[in-house]
Amino acid sequence: MRQYPIDYGLVLSAVLFAIGMAGVFVRRNVIFVLLCIEIMLNAAGLAFVLGGARWGQADGQVMFIFILAMAAAEVSVGLALIMRMFHRFKSLDTNEIARMKG
């Protein structure tokens, strides 16, 4: 039995998650923000698959498939909304959509 570096894998997924999270904070282009959320979701999926591998279960991969479904649904709604936003505001900058505040 080889010692598969599960811990490093989790660390990797955490770093990927953090990069995505930083992207959500930093980027103003809403397409990039959506992309960064995908990075976060993907990192979570990675962690699930590695967790499943650690315990020798299929559950982690099943969860990954559900995440995939959710990502697909979210992206399709998100992109539709982004199209709407672009048509209305002629911009993809999230700072442009700040009419409501206070």
Add this chain to the structure above:
Amino acid sequence: MFPVFYVAGLVALVSTVMVVTRRNPIHALLYFILSLVAVAVIFLDAGAPFVAALEVIIYAGAIMVLFIFVVMLLNPGVALVIRAREWIGPAILSLLLTLGIVYSVVGSTIKTMGISATTPKDIAMALFGPYLLGVELASLLLLAGLVAAYHLGRRIEREAPARGASLQPGAPVGSGAPSSRKEGA
């Protein structure tokens, strides 16, 4: 010593950083596809070939393509010609990744890795056994995505018809995409 994980991990890391830091969305998307492939390699290495395939087919192959599609639609001015020096980064990373894959394929097989691989059959048994209800719920999830994307993406009629407006053909985005996701899931 099985460096596949490290090589693929490094590629995933670097390409993800590149995704977040690019100016051009197309470049970012290409890097992200690379990152997804690298993660798929990790899956393969960790004894999860089925999800590795899904990662490439659905995530990289469908979702990212949807992104590219929208970027193209919204931003026709984006430089579609990618200059030579912009090839360098992805090329090096891809090369590394390929080396890793080759090494892992040559050096070992999944079985000798010592990690019990989860076969597609195991996953299918789980999905349609204990998680059957989850699959049903996922279908509701996709239905919600479908309806929401349809409503939001539909073209806005200029004359603001009050009731019973006919369905406009040629909705720009959304109506086609989620159903293809559904098959994939």
Add this chain to the structure above:
Amino acid sequence: MSSEQILALLPILVTSAASVVVMLLVALKRSHGLVFGVTVGSLLVALAAIGSSVSVMPQAVSSLLIMDRFALLYIGLILAATLAVALLSYAYLESRAERREEYYILLLLAAAGSEVLAAAGSYVSFFLGLEILSISLYGLVAYRRQTPLGIEAGVKYLILAGASSGFILFGMALIYAEQGSLQFAALAAAKGSSFDVVSLVGFALIVVGVGFKLAVVPFHLWTPDVYQGAPAPVTAFVATVSKGAMFALLLRYFIQLDLYQYGAVVLVFGIIAALSILAGNILGLLQNNVKRMLAYSSIAHVGYLLVALLASGPLAVSSVTFYLIAYFITNLGAFGVVGYLSSGEREAEEIDDYRGLAWRRPWVAGALTASLLSLAGIPLTAGFIGKFFIIAAGAGSRLWALLIILVVGSVVSFFYYFRLVLAIFREPDAGAQVPYPSASLAGGIALSVLTLLLVWLGVYPAPLVNLLGGMTSGLL
């Protein structure tokens, strides 16, 4: 799946089937009245189905859903609230140049997702229920897709909810990688005396996501913007059903894993509760937009609920649930009035829109005033009894600091609630009269039932309290 399990799942099944039926109806013929009728009818059937589910509970359906008394109680609450939202939506949508039918599909799906959350017994169903709810809400929040505010609210909600889902998922993944099981019950059995660090971090990340959905400080910033931009009935739904479902899950999770014994967790929730009460009430203080004001008030009210959650003991579950019911009724009433008075082209959201309401629409003004008094916790309203239970539960657990903050926050909140009440009873301006839409039967029925319930619970809460005592005892 055995027939008992199907029977137990009946409310959820009916709700999800209804969404498909509505979709098929839309494919055949677009008719707002028909779709509305089917929606209301199926919600009533689903409510009735709870009666048959009671006979077979408690029932674990696979590992995902646990249909016990607690779940059925919250499912009933969710269905009733969705019904009220549907009734309030009809006139609102009718006066709008927008497709109406998709709204009901999304509403039913959101309700189904909430029901799954209320019955979730594992991270898988937690996640799936949450996402069904969230994705339906993206569509609902941005339903006014032609208005800048609708789009703005939709994008904000989508991005932030997506990010918070990421947090929840990563937290679940960490816990799974560490514990090897996705079920709450298995975790509770395995954790022994304490959690390891990885699980704790995972748990903290889940708290972030849950906190986002509950709109507590510091995850509350989106609340006023989304409440303002969303159609008023959707705002009512977000404020009540979406939060209530999440709270049901939190309550089950908290009690099943007995998180009370972890000082750090209790401290985190205590700080969140205190900050939410203070920030919510202070932010509402000078707000001229009624929807935003109610948004801030809802932040504070979730803070009150958390106080009750932290006050473990025999009163806690009952008091949380009672307060939640009072909160549902009250907020549905308040947002319902906002929706009821919003016409095709504009939302009645500025405080000036309510000036002199008592003279122009005395009954609606009465309903809104009752709701505001209940929010303020004045006696003879449901809000008072609810707050009383919370304070009693908190005092029983000696959470003095939180109680003092709760009381201070309540004092601050009187100012803005009564500001609105004052506006309602002011003489209307002769010149600038805001046009209100014509009265609608469905909305009127919903508002009157809500107001009656509000007063009834305030005057004679004993039957409900007894019921709750029986319903929630299964969890302890």
Add this chain to the structure above:
Amino acid sequence: MELLWLVPALPLLGFALLTLARRLVRGVAALIGVGSIGLSMLVTLWIAYSFLVSPPQSGAASDTVWSWIALGDFRVSVAFYLDSFSLVMILVITIVGFFIHLYSAGYMEGDDGFARFFAYMNLFTASMLILVLADNLLLLLVGWEGVGLCSYLLIGFWYRDPANARAAVKAFVVTRTGDAAMLVGFLLLFTSLGTLNIQDLLSKAVSQWPSGSGIAIAAAALILAGALGKSAQLPLQTWLPDAMAGPTPVSALIHAATMVTAGVYLVARTHAIFALAPPVQLAVGIIGVATLLIAGFSAITQRDIKRVLAYSTMSQIGYMFLALGVGAWGAALFHFVTHAFFKSLLFLAAGSVILAMHHEQDLLKMGGLWKRAPVAFWTFLVGALAMAAVPPLISGFSSKDWILSWVWSSPAGGPVLYVLALLGVLLTATYTARLVTLAFFGRERDVPEHVHPGGALIAVPLIVLAVPALFLGLIQTPRSLGGVNLFASFVQGVLPEPGAEGPPSTELLLMAVSTLVALAGLVLGWALGVSQARAHLARREAEPAGSPLHRFLLSGWGFDWLYDRAIVGPYRWLARINQSDVADWIARGFAALSRLLNRLLSLAQTGRLRWYATALGIGAVAIVAMVVFL
């Protein structure tokens, strides 16, 4: 006692009828509004009669109407409790309340909101009755909040003027501040003693808590905070003068029979707890005397007739608190009773004066009204003499003297408090005399041609109320003046006396001193009134200067100058300091702090998605850090 529930139920029914039937003929509305209180008064009288004829065995009776909340062992009923104390309270509330209602029927005659007014008034009275009859803390709280709500509705009754609305909100918010603390106090009692029933609570507290223990002090202090808010005592007194915005009968009701006396009732009702907390009890006395003095100084300088009366209420309630502080529970209650009669009389007579003046409330514009509005004058005079505590018949004298003698002789009292209270007597007499002088004597300054002080509906309640204001003192007199002890012996069982009385000679001496002080105050006030009236006239007419002697005589032998320097100056100075309401700063500070925090927190609501996401991340990091490192 089976009829007890009818006492609050009848006004409540009146409220319901008046609210539901919105378009009533004026006469019917008045009939319902006044009749419900009248019936309630009759029931109360019947109950009082049977209570006196056949007192219940334990000295108290309780009547459970229905069970409100039942949760395990925890049970709250709608139950009423009657002992001699609450009997006195409901007698005063219903009798005074009835006459105020009767008067209102005349006073509010032309008003658009006639039925609405009576609805609120009925609800107000019903809430107060519930408050004093409540058997448990929760029901008491319902009455308490109802009183608060009705005061809000009635002060803002003429809501078209934003100033009135502001006053209503101020009254509500300031009293709520105290209520919040009181609620915590109630919870403390509930959690540590395990019951909400007031009588059980008190007996348990006495048996379980040692005197001076921390928990007793905390509970008493928190309850006191609530009482301070409702009774307009320092530092929560600021709402009361502004509450004059409501119609005059409302002021009468708030000041005489309901609202402000709720705090006195609460402290007296829970006196067992206060007795266990000597520091808090001392604080009650000090707050009482401080309010007494500060309000007295303020009253001297006011020009608005109703504001003078408002400040006088604060200072009279200060007497009651002083009595509570020295443990003279019975004396406090007795002062409440006499005060209820003479203060309602004063307010209603003032209302008649205001009617006569065509809604002018400025004292400096009145003058000489004694022959223009004789009923108002004579009744006002009776009330004023009662308030100024001039012996011997006048009711205020007996009650105030009783309080003063206890302040001197009670173990909790002492010479310092006594001297301060005596200063209060001086102030009271001064502002009362000034008020009467300015309003009724001297030359008519800006009195309208035609004066309508009101018809029979206004005159009758005034005359009827003047009788108890005159003679009520007879049921409890000092030993040197007959030593009638009816009242004390009636409430003895519930409200014990603080100790043994001093020797009669001391009592006589004290009485003489206070009488002299009161008389001195009267003279002072008269002089002040005359000089101010003259100054006002002088300013208005700018009379040509005559010979120095003439000017000297005109200016009243130079007394003006003297008074100005020696008395008015310091008075003015004190009043000026207080007119901007020093204690208001606390309330204003709280509001300003809230505003500031609101601005700060609103800065976070930038509307920018990026910042919202960042906040999510900051929260995540904070929570992870807390969970991991704690």
